[in-house]
Amino acid sequence: MKKIILPLLLLVLTSVMVKAQETRYLVFEFIKVESNQTYDFIEHKEFMEKIYQSAINDKRIQGWDFWSLQSGADPSEFQYITITYYKDPVSMMHGLQEEELAKYGMVAYPHFTENQVKERLAKAYSCMDLAQRAYMQEIASTRDNFQMKRGTLASFDLMKAVEGKFQEYEKAEKEVFMPIHQNRIDKGLMGHWSLLRTALPFGSEAKSTHLTINIYRDYVQFFNAQEYEDMESTAEQRAAVEKGLKSRDQKWVYLATLENAVR
Incomplete structure (x- = not known):
């Protein structure tokens, strides 16, 4: 029994360490x-x-x-x-x-x-x-291999979770909105998406608690994504989207162009 538990424990620890390195x-x-x-x-x-x-x-x-x-x-x-x-x-x-x-x-x-x-x-x-200045921790992101370069377009959306719905909001972003963005990426309508949480302690007067980053290859991809409407979404999915929207307040949206990325 010990021979079985030890490899499993090592596997769990390795998984945790890899996850920490990815954050x-x-x-x-x-x-x-x-x-x-x-x-x-x-x-x-x-x-x-x-x-x-x-x-x-x-x-x-x-x-x-x-x-x-x-x-x-x-x-x-x-x-x-x-x-x-x-x-x-x-x-x-x-x-x-x-x-x-x-x-x-x-x-x-x-x-x-x-x-x-x-x-x-x-x-x-x-x-x-x-x-x-804002200190952020990335807590979710789409699966993609997008490489940023000069001219890349990004939408930085500042969000504030509704008081008492912090966990509900993060769950909605991960389980409802992230699959929608992943679908757009798979269709070539988006480059990358990620969800960030404010890393420092904050109170009810904080201007924002989260930030989502929506990245597009260029303005053509950006406007195509704005016009896209998922006709295959179910009534249940649309209801989940509406519920998720009520868990946060979209404070501001900043549209920016990448001038340089140093890696």
Whole structure:
């Protein structure tokens, strides 16, 4: 009996460890740039891309995206969104500190001294305003092999679970809405979908509790997906969708275009 239990226990532990490794942790930064500083900010982006690449090569982070906002927010609030990917919640919360950025900057730009790198970093951050930062944990995603590249379109949907219906909302996303998105992906109407939960503690006054990311290859795929109507859905499925919609409040939708993805 012990010979049977031990392999089963090892199998369960391995499964848990693999699942933990698959979980992604993401930090969203919503960035505001004044019109007279746009050029300086673009220089900052290009400068930072190589630094983030060095951090990825050192396995400190798993990736970095730079998105340009198309719609969904007042331009005076923010115009860009960056996403930094981490392997675990601890490294996510620590983030990349100034000293680490300087270290990776010297690797990316070996002809710079440490002081020169720090001066460039200070200049870069002076041309932007961090309007908001969100720490998220990915808890569900579709099965696909979509590869993001410049021009990829994404819809970032901020959700707030109705008070007392937190678990009900997550269940609806996983069991009702995710299969719908998977069906669209299988039909070539979508690239990827994922559900993220706010990683930090929050209360009833929190603006949002979750975020869904809907990714499309381009505007053609995006508009085809908007026009698509599943005529095969049953009355039971439609009722489940309606119930799921009542478990959350869709706070805002941001449409953005990918300018660069560093991996």
